[in-house]
Amino acid sequence: MHYKNPEHDSVEKSDLKNMRIIREFWLPILLYLIFLSGYQIWKGCTLPVSETGKNKIIIIPTGSTFSSAVQLLEAEGLIKSKRYFYILAWWGNATTRIQAGEYELSPTQTPVEILDYLVQGKTRQYIVTIPEGYNLFQINGLLENAKLTSGDSFLKVARNRKILKTLGIEADSAEGYIYPDTYQLTKGATELEMLRTFVNRFWGVWNSEGFSSRAEELGVKVHDIVILASIVEKEAMQSWERPLIACVFWNRLKKNMPLQADPTVHYGILVETRVRKRRLRWKDLRKATPYNTYVNKGLPKGPISNPGKESIRATLYPSKKDYFYFVSKNNGTHYFSRTLDEHNRAVDQYQRRRKYRPRKEIKPDLSQTALPSSPTLNHQSFSY
Numbered sequence: 118m119h120y121k122n123p124e125h126d127s128v129e130k131s132d133l134k135n136m137r138i139i140r141e142f143w144l145p146i147l148l149y150l151i152f153l154s155g156y157q158i159w160k161g162c163t164l165p166v167s168e169t170g171k172n173k174i175i176i177i178p179t180g181s182t183f184s185s186a187v188q189l190l191e192a193e194g195l196i197k198s199k200r201y202f203y204i205l206a207w208w209g210n211a212t213t214r215i216q217a218g219e220y221e222l223s224p225t226q227t228p229v230e231i232l233d234y235l236v237q238g239k240t241r242q243y244i245v246t247i248p249e250g251y252n253l254f255q256i257n258g259l260l261e262n263a264k265l266t267s268g269d270s271f272l273k274v275a276r277n278r279k280i281l282k283t284l285g286i287e288a289d290s291a292e293g294y295i296y297p298d299t300y301q302l303t304k305g306a307t308e309l310e311m312l313r314t315f316v317n318r319f320w321g322v323w324n325s326e327g328f329s330s331r332a333e334e335l336g337v338k339v340h341d342i343v344i345l346a347s348i349v350e351k352e353a354m355q356s357w358e359r360p361l362i363a364c365v366f367w368n369r370l371k372k373n374m375p376l377q378a379d380p381t382v383h384y385g386i387l388v389e390t391r392v393r394k395r396r397l398r399w400k401d402l403r404k405a406t407p408y409n410t411y412v413n414k415g416l417p418k419g420p421i422s423n424p425g426k427e428s429i430r431a432t433l434y435p436s437k438k439d440y441f442y443f444v445s446k447n448n449g450t451h452y453f454s455r456t457l458d459e460h461n462r463a464v465d466q467y468q469r470r471r472k473y474r475p476r477k478e479i480k481p482d483l484s485q486t487a488l489p490s491s492p493t494l495n496h497q498s499f500s501y
Contacts, residue, residue, distance in 0.1 A: 163227055166197055170224035174241065179217040179305070186215055186235065195222050195231060202228050211236050218305035240303040247315070249297040249425035250350045254387060256295060256423070260311065265302055274308040284316045293343040293420025294319045322426055331433045340419075342432055347420035348410075350428040351380035354449045359431030361453055365440045374441070376410035384408050384421035444468060
């Protein structure tokens with residue numbers, strides 16, 4: 118026979134009562150708190166700080182921790198709570214994937230959008246346009262004015278032979294291989310990264326336009342083509358004149374005549390003094406520099422500017438004329454001549470308002486430093 122235990126029955130009733138209290142009172146409260154916490158997290162992770170507000174520029178330095186980046190975002194009023202941002206980044210496995218750089222962010226962006234910017238490296242873009250014919254000194258100034266570099270930092274990288282070799286440049290300078298174009302650059306980019314962008318663009322155009330095969334067909338080295346194209350770029354005033362100017366220089370090279378190109382004299386002085394002269398004097402034409410094509414036959418030491426595609430094309434496909442001279446007509450075009458007498462008459466006609474000395478052989482000033490040898494072409498093998 119079974120007997121009921123009053124104490125046991127009392128405990129069971131108490132447990133049932135407690136379960137009922139939990140189920141009817143505390144469970145709803147717990148569910149409400151969970152819902153409220155989830156809502157707060159959702160709101161903190163998906164809603165922007167405000168619906169209006171100005172963009173802000175923030176810089177995340179290289180080597181920054183995720184914690185320091187989040188503190189910066191909170192201090193700048195771009196996120197409401199670093200705690201919620203931590204949760205968002207943890208959920209997306211992004212705490213170790215943010216990228217350094219300069220960012221332009223807005224308080225109207227959601228935390229999800231801001232985190233995406235940091236992870237994808239959507240840094241602020243600086244539009245820099247390198248015009249055709251600019252030289253390294255001018256490009257260095259462009260980048261410095263855009264606050265992407267300081268001092269001569271870009272110039273130093275562009276003259277590092279070890280770096281140049283990795284970029285396919287067999288020379289002591291990147292002059293001539295920086296392709297003139299419009300670029301989107303970031304403040305976090307190094308000078309090497311920018312140089313690589315410019316030079317890769319050059320090689321991309323060189324290969325896509327079939328310039329390499331044409332240079333091989335002519336039997337001329339790439340570097341020699343770039344040197345001559347850089348002179349054509351500085352001399353040409355009109356696009357249609359480029360093949361004619363290239364023709365003049367090729368003809369003079371084949372006859373072993375000095376190129377006598379004023380821009381090469383300008384560049385030689387610029388390299389030595391860092392000063393761009395507005396007008397050349399007679400003594401400047403006699404100044405012994407490795408770039409002066411009045412006193413040196415053949416090509417100058419290296420390129421004097423960074424030529425565009427059309428100047429390179431004109432150098433590879435010059436006009437088939439027997440011109441050896443040209444002079445400015447002071448209207449944006451040139452007059453081309455076959456003989457020195459014809460050229461001097463053209464100079465008298467178009468330049469009579471300016472002091473002029475007829476062209477003749479110019480000997481270097483022997484009181485100055487001796488000239489290094491200038492690169493020359495294989496004139497016998499060249500034909501076009």
